[in-house]
Amino acid sequence: MEQDVTLAPEEQTSELDRIAGAERQVTGGLPEGEPAATTDIALGIWDRLVTFIESLTRPWVAYQVAIVLVLLVAAFALSYILKPRFYDWLKTREGWSKLRYRYGVMVHRRMPLILFTVMIWSVVWVMQSVTWPSRSYILDLLANLALAWLLVVIILRVVVNPTLRAFLRYGLWIWATLVITGLRDDAVSLMDSMALNFGETRISLWMIAQAMVLLGLTFAVTRLLSRQADARLKRSQDISPSMRVLFGKLLQVLLYTSAFFIGLRIIGFDLQGLAFLTGFIGVGLGFGLQKVVSNLVSGLIIVMDKSIKPGDVISLGETFGWINSLGARYVSVVTRDGKEFLIPNEDLITNQVVNWSHSDKYVRLDIFFGTAYGDDPHLVRKIAVEAAQSVGRVLNFPKTPVCHITGFGDSSVDYILRFWIEDPTGGLTNIRGNVYLALWDAFKEHGISLPFPQREVRMLEDSSTN
Template identity: 70%
Template sequence: MADEETTQAESQTTLEQATDAPAEAVEQDAQEIALSVWDQTLTFLEGLLRPWNAYQVAIALAVLAVSLLLARIIKPRFYEWMRAREDWPKWRYRYMLMLHRRLALVVFVVLIWSIVWIMREVTWPSRSYLLGVLANLSTAWLVVVLVVRLVSNSFLRAILRYGAWAWVTISILGLSQETMQLMDHAAIEIGETRISLWVVAQAAVMLGLTFALARFLSTQSATSIRNNEDISPSMQVLFVKFLQVVLYGIAFVVGLRIVGFDLRGLAFMSGFIGVGLGFGLQKVVSNLVSGIIILLDKSIKPGDVISLGETFGWINSLGARYVSVVTRDGREYLIPNEDLITGQVVNWSHTDAYVRLDIYFGTSYGDDPHVVRKLAIDAAKSVDRVLTFPKTPVCHIVGFGDSSVDYILRFWIEDPTGGLTNIRGNVYLALWDAFHENGISLPFPQREVRMLQDGDPRPLAD
């Protein structure tokens, strides 16, 4: 224990001296560290030629072959077992699929640790040293895969995975201090600030892990909020957005503090950020504030059917800057939040989902209006989407035209997302069939054209 503390103190002293040393001395120290790492590597490779080390390598290769064979046998059964799990959340399925793909590594870890435990019980510890190193490496690689899977971004996940693998490998092989010193020597100085490769690597890993943890907590909390039926959809979106901002903000601050970044510099930068927001980001800030107002006043929510200008569709999602509106033809419009606050929006399902539609038609004066009204109401009720309770179709006479008695037919639907034009067309078609079966005529303007001959005054006299 004392030797360990002495070694750590010497390493820390070496780092501090390297930081304050001139450039030539720093370069010389880096060369010495690199030569020391190379000598240790050569010593390790020479040790593999010893009989017991060669036996351990052969045992490791045999364990690898057995692991691949067992994984090939277990994989189909494991996959069928996963398919039978129907009530699992999505993240658990992803982890199970990841274990399914790396089943050979899981089996290898179990077998190699079993052999190491047996060999340490029946023989000298030095005769299982290499196997112990392989067991630690394989276990660390498996743990890294499980932890890094929390990161959703594939590029960042790959960087963290390979970086963590490299670091745990170096640590297990006992080369962490030398590697840390080499990375600390690779640095640039900007004024009084010194940025080394070691600091950059620490920042990338810490920020990546904290952001991954924040995203995992945010996703799980958002799922719980969305499943709560006591919270309205608009308030659900507001709570989820607020929770994301808080968690990611905490992750950013905690990640920088772990690295050792001085957060007092952010107070100086906030002034420039405020000026930028005041001049260059007016529209962005306006949309952000408008989005918060929309969520608070509950004027629109996901699933509502709205009309804004020529755009008619239902709200797919509410974002921080825009609202996603999907139309019947499959187009998705991203409407800025400010337009929804300042413009006239028709919300077809604001207080309830009932929507009334009107269609106009006319019949000849020879048809009984009472019969026409009854046929029109029955025709509307025969269409699937038309409501018959609690709101029923009605038909009224609205005027006496030049050649027809004019009517209005009013009916209600409760699914405007299914479209308005198609339901009107279906009702018109039902009217046509009903009038055709009962002899009701639909008048249309007629014109009589007479051809006059030159010099014939009789038509004028008539």
């Protein structure tokens, strides 16, 4: 029966160091400087894991595992009680910034991890003060691991994109676990041994993993800087709306391009090795990305020539609305009924677009009507102008309503009433309807009739019946 022997502090050796010695015996036959074979590295990692699992049967390890299980159950049980109350309290917070709300939601979702981290560190501090460090080795390992995971969650909360945030979170969790458990060097060697050579370029699994995590981090930082710069540009009153969009797009392209190449340089990737990819990129642009590139270039043209800018009212085919935003690939147009159309930039370049507010904000509308021949046309024109001026959105200065005779019809004298508005975003159909109602009321008040076609049916007797 194995006895639990208490070692002096100077005689204590960490479990991972002892296992590392066993692993060195497995791979020790390799010459110095020569990378170990993939099989040898994998066998070494497996031997360390088996040795660690076998150590769990020792009494001083088993009770640490039992303590961890109790703490896990306590953390989940306590979070089950506290989470609804914290959520109700969080809903009462008014005036908080978006970042504070995000961290509040993070605390609500990660409450079991937070509680477990606090409780296991408390247990570790108590046990290290009353017993040998070897008696709390597993607890100390898991406490550092829980704290590292929690710090990763807290730091990555600033990343807005949920997909990118999840990718970085799991990547950093895996990396922190390998570092804390002492498996980092072995894992790096194993992934680095799995490589493909393209001439002088060597691409390993470790390089790909590095690239994914580091590029994700650089793009996250770039996205944060881009959002901050874009917000500052939107608040600037010295720059026109179209130039704000242009500067924002150019800044995004510059930042993301710089982030891509900086990430590759951090990894140590030889940028000269990318030269052979230019041919494939050219083919892809010529075939698969033709529409994408066309929309990107069209978007830059729209912004540079200032033909369309946010807030303009446009008509494109059956779509009528105002520009909500200019994107790199499309333009967002919001209609009066709340529908948002995403129109490709290329369509705005190649098709006929009516911009109701391109050169100025004034829009002219026309209404056609007719009156009976017995009504005085001078009086009709005067009444029509006064009726249009009585509608709230119709301008009286500097553009004034006018009424003209357009012709003599079969049963009426035909007129056109022209008036101006300066807020086309408020709708065109509704203002026409209001002017028509004003005309109806004014003509009814002055006894002016609105003729309509009348037909007379005459029945002829059949001569054969006489």
